[in-house]
Amino acid sequence: MRRQQYKDFDATELFCPRCRRSVPVRKRLLLVLSEGEKYDYTCVYCGTSVGDKLVKDNEGVKILLK
Ligand SMILES: [Zn+2]
Structure with a gap:
């Protein structure tokens, strides 16, 4: 496995x-x-929602420094 x-x-x-x-x-x-x-991500077999994701396109990859 x-x-x-x-x-x-x-x-x-x-x-x-x-x-x-x-x-x-x-x-x-x-x-x-x-x-x-x-x-939303759903299983192709049973249709169960297996996860979700928030995409922030307008910002892209942003690194904040403190
Ligand atoms: Zn499934």
């Missing part, structure tokens, strides 16, 4: 609690918010 890292939700496979294994997922635009776009 291969261990999966969840550092990035752009993975094409995520763990589905209903299928009890890593499954291919469908990315779907869920909401457009003032702070960014929220995407």
Whole structure:
């Protein structure tokens, strides 16, 4: 078995609690918010939502230094 890292939700496979294994997922635009776009990831087999992600495109990659 291969261990999966969840550092990035752009993975094409995520763990589905209903299928009890890593499954291919469908990315779907869920909401457009003032702070960014929220995407929902659903299992292609059972349709269970397995994760979501907030994409802030207008800012891109921003590093804040204190
Ligand atoms: Zn599933």
